[in-house]
Every structure is written in C-alpha cells, then in structure tokens.
Amino acid sequence: MLNFNVEKINLSLQEYKRYSRNLILKEVGIQGQKRLKVATVLCIGAGGLATPLLMYLSATGIGCIGIVDNDFVSLSNLQRQVLYNTSFIGTSKVQAAKLQIQQINPNCIVHTYATKLNYNNAVLIISEYDIIVDATDNFITRYLLSDVCSLLNKPLVYGAILKNLGHVSVFNYRGGPNYRDLYPISPSPNSVPSCGEGGIFPGLAAIIGTLQSNEVIKIILGAGVVLSGEMLVYDFLTTKFSRLQINKAQSLYRRYFLKKLNNSLDSFSYSNSTRDIMKQLEISQIVLSEKNLLVDVRTSQEYNLYHIQDAVNIPLEELRMPKNIERLNQEFNIGKKIILYCQSNSRSLAALVILLNMNLIPYRLRGGIGTVL
Numbered sequence: 001m002l003n004f005n006v007e008k009i010n011l012s013l014q015e016y017k018r019y020s021r022n023l024i025l026k027e028v029g030i031q032g033q034k035r036l037k038v039a040t041v042l043c044i045g046a047g048g049l050a051t052p053l054l055m056y057l058s059a060t061g062i063g064c065i066g067i068v069d070n071d072f073v074s075l076s077n078l079q080r081q082v083l084y085n086t087s088f089i090g091t092s093k094v095q096a097a098k099l100q101i102q103q104i105n106p107n108c109i110v111h112t113y114a115t116k117l118n119y120n121n122a123v124l125i126i127s128e129y130d131i132i133v134d135a136t137d138n139f140i141t142r143y144l145l146s147d148v149c150s151l152l153n154k155p156l157v158y159g160a161i162l163k164n165l166g167h168v169s170v171f172n173y174r175g176g177p178n179y180r181d182l183y184p185i186s187p188s189p190n191s192v193p194s195c196g197e198g199g200i201f202p203g204l205a206a207i208i209g210t211l212q213s214n215e216v217i218k219i220i221l222g223a224g225v226v227l228s229g230e231m232l233v234y235d236f237l238t239t240k241f242s243r244l245q246i247n248k249a250q251s252l253y254r255r256y257f258l259k260k261l262n263n264s265l266d267s268f269s270y271s272n273s274t275r276d277i278m279k280q281l282e283i284s285q286i287v288l289s290e291k292n293l294l295v296d297v298r299t300s301q302e303y304n305l306y307h308i309q310d311a312v313n314i315p316l317e318e319l320r321m322p323k324n325i326e327r328l329n330q331e332f333n334i335g336k337k338i339i340l341y342c343q344s345n346s347r348s349l350a351a352l353v354i355l356l357n358m359n360l361i362p363y364r365l366r367g368g369i370g371t372v373l
Contacts, residue, residue, distance in 0.1 A: 002035075002039070002130055002131075002219065002220060002222075004034075004035045004038050004039065004220075005038075006031060006034035006035055006037075006038055009034040009037055009038055011030065011033060011034065011037070015033075015037075015061070015107065018061075018105070018107075019033050019060075019061050022036075022060065022061065027221055027223040027224070028221060028223075032221045032223075033061055035220050035221060036060060036061040036062055036063065036217070036220055036221070037061055037062075037063040037107075038063055039062055039063055039064070039130055039131070039220045040062075040063065040064040040065075040066070040128065040129045040130045040131075041057060041062050041064070041065050041066070041129060041130065041131045041132075041133060041216055042065075042066040042067075042068065042125065042126060042128070042129035042131070042132050042133065043065065043066065043067050043068070043133045043135055044068045044069075044117055044132065044133065044134055044135060044136050044141065044145060045068070045069055045134070045135035045136040045137065045141075046067050046068075046069035046071070046093040046094055046097050046135070047069070047071070047077065047081055047093070047135065047137065048077075048080040048081050048135075048161065048200065048202075048205035048209070049135035049159045049160075049161060049205055049208055049209040049212065050067070050069075050083075050097070050133075050135035050209065051080075051081045051082050051083035051084070051097070051205075051209065052082060052083075052205065052206045052209035052210050052213070053133060053135060053159075053209040053210070053212050053213045053216075054067070054083060054097055054100075054101055055082075055083060055100075055101075055104060056210060056213040057213050057216060057217075058101045058104050058105045058108040058110075059104050059105055060213075060217060061105070061107070061108075062108060062216075062220075063107070063108065063109060064108070064109040064110075064111070064129075065101065065108060065109070065110050065111070066110075066111040066112075066113065066125070066128070066129055067093075067094045067097050067098070067110065067111070067112050067113065068094070068113040068115065068116075068117050068125065069093045069094050069113075069114070070114055070115050070116050071092075071093050072090055072091060072092055072093060073088040073089050073090065073091050073092075073093055073096055074089060074090075075089055079202050080200060080202035080205040080206075081205075082206070083096070083097055083100050083101075084096050084097075084100070092112075092114050094112035094113065094114050095112060095114070097110075097112075098110040098112050113125060116141075117141055117144060117145070118144070119144065122144055122145075122148045123148060123151070123152070123350045123353050123354060124353065124354060124357050126145075126148050126149065126152055126154060127152055127316075127317070127319065127320050127350075127354055128320055129154070130154070130220075131154065131155050131157065131216055131219055131220070132145065132149050132154050132155070132156045132157070133156075133157045133159075133212055133216060134156055134157065134158045134159060134179075135159060135209070135212070137160075139186050139187060140186075142158075142179055143179065143180065143186055145179070146171060146172070146178045146179035146180055147180075149171065149172045149178070150172050150178050151316070151346055151347060151350055152316055152317050152350065153172070153299065153315070153316065153317045154172065154317065155170060155171070155172055155173045155219055156170070156171040156172050156178070156179070157170050157171075157212050157215045157216055157219075158170070158171055158179065158212075159208045159209065159211070159212045160208075161200055161204050161205055161208050162200060163199055163200060163201070164201055164204065164235060164236040164237045165204075165233065165234070165235055165236070166204050166205075166207060166208035166211075166233070166234045166236070167208070167231055167232070167233055167234075168208055168211045168212060168215065168227060168231065168232045168234075169182070169227055169228075169230065169231040169232065169246065170215050170219070170226050170227045170228045171228075173219070173226055173228040174228070175248075176228040176229050176248065177228070177229055177246040177247065177248040177249075180249075181246055181247065181248050181249045182231065182246050184249065201236045203236065204234070204236045207234060207236075208234065211232065211234075215227055229245070229246055229247075229248075230243050230244060230245050230246055231243065231244045231246055291335065291336055291337060292336060292337045292338075292339050293312065293328075293331045293336045293337070293338050293339065294308055294310060294311035294312065294339050294341065295311065295312055295313075295314050295328070295338060295339065295340050295341070295351075295362075296308065296311045296312065296313045296314070296341060296342070296369075297314060297315060297316040297319065297340055297341070297342050297347050297348055297351045298313070298315065298316075298342050298343055298347065298369075299315050300313055300315060302343065303315075306369075307369070308341065308369060308372050311341070314328075316342070316347045316350060316351055319351055319354055319355070320354065325358060328355070328360055329360065332360055332361075337362075337363055338355070338360065338362035338363065339362065339363045339364070339365060340352060340355075340362050340363070340364045340365065341364070341365035341368055341369055341372075342368050342369070343368050343369060343370070344367065344368040344370070345366065345367065345368060348364045348365065348368065349364065351364075352364050
C-alpha cells in the first residue's frame, strides 16, 4: 500500500453519492475513497488496453490521471478502443481520452502528453505519478518503462495482448521482479507480430485492461493480493487463466540506462565536467562546508543504515513533492550548493534531470556514497 496522507482530504456530498457503491465495501470505505482521490496514475498508451482501464479508473474516483500517447484515432481502432467513437477519427488520442474521461467523472484531473515516451522525457514524466501503467504495444517502450520505474521505485502495472492471449502482472512492487526479470533480452524487431499484423479479439482488450485497473486499485487501497512475482495469462478462446512464476534476477539495466540518461542532459546544456564532484579534495571540502546542502536521494531504509554526515534524505520518488521542492528552493536562494548523491550514479543523475527541469542547478557526487565512506 502506498503512503498517502488523507488527513485533510474531504469528500463532497456529490462524491458520497457518486461513490456510494465503493463506500459500502469494507476494503474501501471513506478512508479508501480518499486514498483513491489523492492517487496519481500515469497510463503509457491510449489504445486497446488503456481505454477500458481509463474508464474504470476515472469512474472509481482516481483523482489524477496522466496519459502518454502521440497517436491519432483511426477507424481501425474503433473495433476495440471503446473510449472513442466515429466522431473522434483524426483526433489526438490523448485529447479524445481526456474529453471522454471528463464526461465520465468531472472530478478526475487529466494531464495529457502528446508525445512518445523516450530517454529524454521518461524520468521527468514518470516521477510525477504514484503508479505507472504499461498499456503499450512495443518492446522498446516496455524496457524503458521497466528501467525508469525500477530507478524511481514506482510500481508498474503491465498488460499485453495479441490474437487470443493476454498477459497481466505488476512489476517493481515492493522490490519485486521487473520486466527484465521476465524477459532479460529484447526479442528481435520482426520476431513478434504487432496487433495490426496478428489481429486481436476486441473482448480480450477489455478483459486485460480491466484486470490492470483492478491491480492499480488494489495497490492504492492496500487490498487483496497484488499480482507481483507472477504473470496471469488469459486465453480468450478457451476462457482459461494460468499463472507463471517470475523470479527476481540480477538486473543489468543500470549501466545502459545510465548512459542514456547522461545523454539526455545535453538538452539542459549541462556539463559533467563543471557540475560533477569527483576529486577527493573536493569531496572532503563539501562534507565539511556549511555552505552546501547534501541530499541523499536513496530510500529511507538505505539512508538509515548509513549516510554522509549532515546529509538530508529526500528519496528520489519523493523529490517532486511540493514541500521538498520548496525546501530546496529556499536553500538554493540563500546561496547554498545543493549536492546530490545516491549509492552509485543512476538515482542522483535522475534527480539531477528533475531539478534542472525546475530551474534548480545542483551538483552531483559522482560515484555515489562509496567515494566518501
């Protein structure tokens, strides 16, 4: 269960009426509905899996939904993408989805990203949300999502469909397996047909997308058993479910992802040579200086085990929280140097990208905490 603060959250009379069937469930109740209201969910893709998922998440009372897709509604989509109708042909999918969601539930805030997810924007977009949903149809994006969610410690609700088979799982949940544990090596580009080539039963998209929405809701509420460490497989033709065990393996994603993340800094005119702190003399000076704010972006558990003296802990997944950004801005405005560090390199580099995008210009302890302790 995610750690939501719902103390100051209230439900209106209209919300009590709208969600009355939720409220009588012991797994939901008033506190659960408040959790749904403050939750933020990002859906990557706005096609066959996303459309039933978005309908149910918004109807259930998710407070904020983000949608990433750069495609437009076409006639062939309408066979299974039930959020759209003929009048939306030629319209941006994210804009059409936003209009439809707001018709379903005007209380739901919808943010749209009419772009492809890539190594330049993934950290910035994903870091804003509590739960990420993979409703994509290509392997490049699936591996990218897995890598970024592992880095940012975000649960990833996965779904895939082709012909008569559908898959559902939850990756990176409480340190559980991720997509690379299931598929360590990406298939060759032409080895798996797309749904345009292989076809798909429309009802299959509805079933798998709905199961994905169920997993999102269970994670938010802390209810039931989350589908982590196994994959649910559904066969539309036989109406049978089966489960596959997923074992956590030693992931090698960080080296490749770190290289890609370094490349993305070019868009900020950022220079590693001027902002990375590497020399032993520099390291000694930053630890002793009161003019610096050391920020440990590892998890609170890692921080509690050991950390650099006087460093503050702001876990990477909490970096965008308003109170943390406000604190960093205050320290920056009074002339302090913000110096980020993690265990090695990847999380501090991701934090750097986030803060640069907010016009904060931090330093980074290259090599991580091991260069000091």
